[in-house]
Amino acid sequence: MPTHLTVPIYVANSDGSRRPKHITRYTIQDEGTNLCALRDFAAASLDDCGIELPENLLSRLLVLDDPLFSPPAIPMLKDLPHELPDDQRLGWDEWTFSSIRIHEKEGSVVILYESGKRRAEQMADLSEFQQAKKAKLISKSPSEMSKPLNYEAIQKSPSERILDDRPTADEGLPPVPLLYSGFGHFLDIYNGCNDFSELSILDLPRLQVAVEGFAEAMSAFFTDEDARPDAGLPFLNEIFSSRKSQLPSFAHLHAQSFRSLRTDEHNIAAYNAAGTVVVFKNMLTGNRSIPEVEVACYVAQLNARSKEVSTLFDRWRMPYLGITVVEIGHQVTFYAVISVGHQYRLVSLTPTLSCLVASANSDDRKRLRRAFAAALVLDMLIFADICRLLKQLPPTIHPDRWRLPAVTQLRKYPLSESSAENPSDVHLDFQIEHDQRSNPSRLIYIAVSEGQEIVIKFTRSYCPRLHTFCAELGHAPNLLAYERLPGGWFGVAMAYIPFARHLSDCKADAAERLRWGNQLSEVMNRFHEAGLVHGDLRDSNIVVDGEGRVLLLDFDWGGLDGEATYPTWSLNPQLLEGRTRHDFIIRKEDDKRILEYTLSLTSDDR
Known part of the structure; x- marks a missing residue:
């Protein structure tokens, strides 16, 4: 086989329904390991084209004139050009890698794939748990799948991607506290709210000592990748065990092997379902895995192998706490991971927090202690909810309601x-x-x-x-x-107001519009007399119902005159136009100015 031979790579549907398309070129440098690289390169090229390969056909490569795929079987193949002279087309060679057969000949390489539509239809017939078990997210080890190249490839598939708002926002998803209230409790505790009953059952002095020990241990240098989790694990178990004696004992975090993988730390919580996953990374350099993505991959792997999870997966959005310890170990971040159908939503719950001793004299160490207290409460809530739901299973979630x-x-x-x-x-x-x-x-x-x-x-x-x-x-x-x-x-x-229309969309004569304007002015004057303001009397917040009544909506910014405030300067221009004060306070004069502008939009002179 000549070296440094460049071959064109084409892609074609195996049923001949799509014309072969040239997608890239690849240079074969030798007979050895580069053939495996050719397979990976071709698979990555397919991902770039948005083509999903079924599990049993990851990258099946065949040359143009393989007699097994004659024109009757693949009608379009006869149209592929022969870009290399005959004397450069050498004989067949065949290599086998696991269950993937790779045929290669110095000529045009064709990648045969089955249509994504057929795969989507097959997947749609499966339960959400069955789809999760067949997902690409668990086709490789978490550390491998979370490498940038693999992560970016899977993010191109709407049905396979991690829902982490990268590279663009995942629209249509509510905030994670509305998907699982435990994440909301985490945020409340982290942000300083002490009015939460579960805090009273934490052994806070013990927790503080354990957090200080963890921070000190993680500030050290470790040459061995496995040495850091070995040093941090005892402190994490002490942190998550810092609860009053009458409570059920904590299922310790531990490393465990499954399939061919060695996981980072996770606890086997209620009925063998992991509630917390921790990923340690020494340094983020080169093509290392992305820690938070690795957390999501571990969650997906753990779910796929758990019998108890299979019972709940189609009935509940399975929540998890993720913790990453990265960049020479002293930076800690907490994440929410939750199943949304067969996919996973991944959202940070905290900014990155430092373990270094300098942070002990700053708010950073207080935030780290708060975060671990919140994590301990969240872990208990997940445990309790899984126990409760397994005793009385909720109904299966309708496919349209997951988000x-x-x-x-x-x-x-x-x-x-x-x-x-x-x-x-x-x-x-x-x-x-x-x-x-x-x-x-x-x-x-x-x-x-x-x-x-x-x-x-x-x-x-x-x-x-x-x-x-x-x-x-x-x-x-x-x-x-x-x-x-x-x-x-x-x-x-x-x-619910049926047949409601915005004021500016209503067709009415001058007398009717005057009546609506008088009603709005009267309502505004009445709540002003009561010392209240609205703050946003634009047309978008005023509707007319089927009976001709004018109704106000959107009381988000309302409150007492002089106390209610706008949340930001990034307001609609209609709210800022004509405003002379340079503060956030909402006053009666703001309501009057905005309503006057709104009514002008419905006048005959507009």
């Missing part, structure tokens, strides 16, 4: 006297059916409660007092429920 919030009840608002006396009547129960978001930044959904459609909204701030005030005047949907949720979110339930 919807896992919130099914909110506290009624205002709470009636009868509800206050009857604990079972405190909450409004509902099932979220689909989203209703024209703006991806707004978390608004349609739900069903007692056979009636309602609207569920999640927001960072809300003024139920202003909403109720306007509803009692007949100019807002009835507020049904309102509750602060873990992670700094508020859940709002309100009546």
